[in-house]
Amino acid sequence: MLLMLLGTLGVVMSAAGWLSYRAGLQEAGEMFDARLVQSTRVLVSLVDEPLSELNAYPGEPIVLRGWHGEAQGVGEALAFDDGHAYENKLAFQVWDTKQRLLLRSDSAPTTPLAVAEPGFSDVVIEGARWRTFTLRSSNGRWFQSAELADIRQELATDIAGGTLLPLLLALPLMALVIWWSVALATRSLRGLSMEIGQRHPERLVPLDPADVPREAQGLVSAINGLLQRLDVALARERNFVADAAHELRTPISALKVHADNARHAIDEQDRVQSQELLGISIERVERLASQLLSLSRAESLGGARAHSRLDLDALVRTEMEELRPLAERKNQEIQLTLEGAQLWGDEFALGLLVRNLIENALRYTPAGGVIEVRTSSTGTHAVLTVEDSGPGIPEDERERVFDRFYRRLGGGSDGSGLGLAIAAEAVTAHGGRIHLGGAARLGGLVARVELPLDT
Incomplete structure (x- = not known):
């Protein structure tokens, strides 16, 4: 400068x-x-x-x-009495x-x-x-x-020369004044830069804008906003890693036990039983790992808004085809009522939403039960409803089931407690609402999701 x-x-x-x-x-x-x-x-x-x-x-x-003569200088030095x-x-x-x-x-x-x-x-x-x-x-x-x-x-x-010389002589003084003014004006910025440069990565408290020039207030405000978002993201990641480590410890331990039992089985019957339990444990660990990755992806979306036009009906059909073997294994009936709902959104996140709601209904509904999936549009929102004939969820627990790794006692399933948490993250990322209630027709649980059409 x-x-x-x-x-x-x-x-x-x-x-x-x-x-x-x-x-x-x-x-x-x-x-x-x-x-x-x-x-x-x-x-x-x-x-x-x-x-x-x-x-x-x-x-x-x-x-x-x-x-005639010799004269040097200016003004009176060139004037004489005789010329x-x-x-x-x-x-x-x-x-x-x-x-x-x-x-x-x-x-x-x-x-x-x-x-x-x-x-x-x-x-x-x-x-x-x-x-x-x-x-x-x-x-x-x-x-x-x-x-x-x-x-x-x-x-x-x-x-x-008479015009320029005073300015040239004043240039060093002007340079000194400018240097002093610039140094004074940027002193707080240098202090701010030093504070940011020496700050520990884990220390994400906001910067103090008290001594910052007015021209830099916007920059400090933006940095503070970034620090706040980073703090939230890092806290979320730390909690996620801690929860994931805790949840993976039990199934991995069970996996090791079943593997040891299969290796040291006394007779063929014990070996076959241990192998069956080993396969179940592997599927559980695989599903838990898949859901952990899905949850991390859903959380990373934050409040970001996607810009692709999606057909919610087609998305439901696709996810249902992948989950149909689970329904056939339990001899469950799936009823689809699709009324042409379309919206703007992230395909991956909405796919996680649909899959986890339907999969939860399939897992918690007894064999031979009924699951009904409906889509509709209200003019401002696309609506997805998943209703089942399962045991439902008591009213006082309907908010807690959205917490990660929360599992109801006596729920009748060995789930990881992540399905509804993933669904809630996807709904939040799209600015929508999710509500759990009692199913009036089928007698189980009904999950109703409303997503803005212009998200």
Whole structure:
């Protein structure tokens, strides 16, 4: 920032100096042109008539001597009682009608300063540039005044230098003030950066915005929001890992026991029984691991909104085909009533929702029971209803069953307690609602899910 500001100031001052030089050169040109005209007119009024009174012209022109000497400096250093150091940069000539030189200053050459035409002209004489003005008197004589062009350039340079020099001299002071201002303004930001850089990854408390400049308040607020979301996500992950480790410990231990029993079986009957129990334990561990991964995926969705159009009826049919072997094994009847519900959502998350609701109903409904799955639309919400003829859930436990790993005592199933938790996470991710109640027609549990159509 400091280099950018100083660089900008340097460019601006350079441009200002150049513009001042150009403006000074123009103003000097206008002023000196006016002075040339005035000097020429004064010369005409002073010498034109006296020259007419001369009966004969001398062989040599009259030469007017000016001040000669060495002088350096500006202003009063160039002015003396008997002249000025710039006299040798000014010149004049008088020519008669026969182009004979009658009068000149000693700073003027013996050749014409310009062609014999009235007006201004720029000429180069002996390598020096001159600005000239020519005027013809009523007696036909040519009066010419001239000045070296470097007078104008020197004046323009003095004007530009007088404008730019104070700024250049003030530049170091300006740099110091800018550096101090920038350092003061960014001191709190440097402290904030140091605090973030040295903070422990587990310390996710919000940053203190008290000493932060107003321009950075939005940044600090965004960082605090991110820290809060990270804290929630990490807490969720820690709880998930702890719960998963706890839940996996028992089935894995049972798996080891059944494997040892099968290996050390005394007779064929014990070996077959241990192998059957081993297979059941493997299926349970496999299902638990699958549900843990599904729960992690559902939780990772958070409040994210998907943007794909889904047919809820087709999703229900797909999940039902995968779960049909479970229903056939228990000789259960599945009734589908699909009324064309469509919505925006995440296909994976909604698939988890449908699968876990139906699978829960199949597992907890006794053999030969009935499960009814319905879809409908209310105009603002897509509705999924899963009703069964199972034992149902007491009213005082209908909220707790959404907790992870919660299993009802005497529920009649060896589930992991994750099915409804996964369903609740998917519903939350889509901004919907899930409600458990008693099934009036089938006598078991009814799960009703409402999902916004524009999610």
